Amino acid sequence: MAFQPVKFYQTGTFTVGNRLLAPEERSVQADMARINSLNSGHRACQGCGEALGARYAIDAAMRSTGNRLIAANATGCLEVFSTPYPETSWQIPWIHSVFGNAAAVATGIAAALKVKGHAEVRVVAQGGDGGTTDIGFGCLSGMFERNDDVLYICYDNEAYMNTGVQRSSATPPGARTATTMAVGPQPGNCFGQGKDLPRIAMAHGIPYVATATVADLRDLEYKVARAMSFHGARYLHILVPCPVGWGHGSHETIRIARLARETGLFPVFEAEDGEVTGVSKIRKPVPVEEYLRPQKRFAHLFGRPPRIDIIAGLQEIADRNIRRYGLLDSTD
């Protein structure tokens, strides 16, 4: 059961709000009194997908828990742009750890709350893709394996943005980063490496794993609420385009995330106890080229001559996702 869009004309649940929906059917973000967990004045770049994704997710978690939430945060843009000493943008109890141990810190908080008898207070850990798939992976896998009562949220912008766009194990093949230059016979990041963390999380058999993007708010909010309905280890992987690192316009953040989903390059699904239980179908199928072209990190694929072989390789990845998750047989 994936999020069921309301086909309520004129925009249904595609938009953030809808005055035609009953109040209880409206999104957290449409609420005039929403928490704004991540407040204004943060230093994220113009159009930052990570800042947006974090507010979407944590506001939703706050609503699900009746505002009884503690967050641990790994080093990365989200941590750096939100808390330059002595200011903070967070309007929730929030703790910074280091780059690699957010999962372990969150586990500790959850254990302490249990000992102190505060079962109603819930814990999230959050970090970038580097902090999650690379340096923090050991702690995270341990948290999964012990089934600690934590929701871990990865804001995936597909590289180490905070330190200047270095490759991570979530960087897509072909993408240019500071450490995978667009030179040589295989420009950009290499194929066949990297980690598919949502599937690795599923392999741990934890209660809930889901992916989402900042382009589909209602789906994202639904998944946070769903995650909060479970106890034990849960994992949410949110695609958050980075205008600076990806080289697209600051106004294009949501459009690019939408294209990632519509091409099939970023499959949006959810899984319980290791089994896929719902997928977001592609609404308007598009070839990967439409997603790649607006991003400077892929500009070398469209030079003279264009690297049709690499584009085809990326299309193959999208097609495999479409097959694997059944993204296309939409009945809409």
Place this chain on the structure above:
Amino acid sequence: MEKPFAITLDPGSSLANRTGSWRTSRPEYVDRLPPCNHACPAGENIQGWLYHAESGDYEAAWRELVKNNPLPAIMGRVCYHPCEGACNRGRLDESVAINAVERFLGDEAIRRGWRFAHGAPTSGRRVLVVGAGPSGLSAAYHLRTLGHAVEIHEAGPLAGGMMRFGIPQYRLPREVLDAEIARILDLGVKLVLNAKVDDLLETMRAGRFDAAFLAVGAHIAKRAYIPAGDSSRILDAVSVLRSMEGEDQPLLGRRVVVYGGGNTAIDVARTARRLGAEEAILVYRRTRERMPAHDFEVEEALQEGVMMKWLSTIRQADEGRIVVEKMRLDDKGFPQPTGEFETLEADSLVLALGQDVDLSLLQGVPDLEIRDGVVKVDSHLMTGYPGVFAGGDMVPSERTVTVAIGHGKKAARNIDAWLRGTARQLAPRHELASFDKLNTWYYSDAPKTVRPVLDILRRQSTFDEVVGGLDEGNALFEARRCLSCGNCFECDNCYGVCPDNAVIKLGPGKRFRFNYDYCKGCGICAAECPCGAIRMVAEQI
């Protein structure tokens, strides 16, 4: 406060950091002109009334509509809806069925007895309206609402003009016409029937009128020279349709030939079928594509068994038969004779070749300019004689009910300004909300609702209305297909998608405001606004 080791500052909020100073361009809310509104000859705020219909508030929708057009139930039937041709949704799937929703609102108003609000206090000025067709009625409504005393002088026995004596009942039931006219008269508009104005200036003097609006239409049938035998039966379309409203229905016979390719020709042919003609043949000089009649009308006529002879002219009419000559189009698209002839059996021939204006009432009015049989007016619809305005079919323009209604409104507003000794100030037009300004991703997929159509047997034998209306559920669905082009419909997208919480939601009906203290100018709000109600403007740096 005692601080922990190595801590020297109190914790603070990032609100101290005004990120608005980063901005190089700023978002601004705008209202752009929806293409439907732009295309409406009556100047309706279509997007505006659909907005109310979307939430099921049909009375608010109707009230917004009648600010510009007092005849929605009529328009919802006979308007050729250029709005739908311009509708941006047409580029997505199919245009919004604006005309059908308008009819629903108009019918709902009649059913529920909604009346017009009384307007401005009385001005003490008197305006004469000549002719109770759509243009005159529209002008009377607006003038009365603006506070002037209005008297309509109508030559005929009933009000309505061509809406009553031209457009057949199967397209416009007379109860609907009567109800909407009565509502205008209820405002205190005086209607004098059987009162043909022969001498305009004399009528104005006698009635102490301060200004006049002329809307006498075009009622004199054009003739064509056709050699005809003594006993051939040749009629004109306007008279045939007019007599449909009288006691005696016209005698057309079993086989009727109609000459012409406009909407009037189609209406006569369809009327002939309903009167029992076994054959109704339309003869037209050019091809189907070049017929002035609208394609949907041609289609409806064909369905009802009307036959068409394109590329043909009538050369001779005798008792029981007419001779037609086949034509061919030359390089410039003009029909040229071929010398090939054909004989058609016909009990009567009806000419539907257009109408001229009867301008006799203007004799003795100085400074008028008449060109091509119509009266010249300036951009305020004033004729060369100060205080005398004109509109509808008698001035140079497209001849439709909608244009006539629009003229009535425009003239009323200009007469009002003229009477008050001021010039009418027009607000600058908003920029057009063209398709490229929209982000159509956000709209649900939804095909257009098809209106019910009367069964074909009754369409050939009765004058029952052919096209049905929408029920409430369908009308609501259809209204909600509107994209609200260029005008905020409070979808909360800007409020949600801002990474900096720099959009302030003001509450239902109040829209939003930007918080420029924190807006970094990323432009996501403008890019993700479905309806194009936000624009980015470069900051002066």
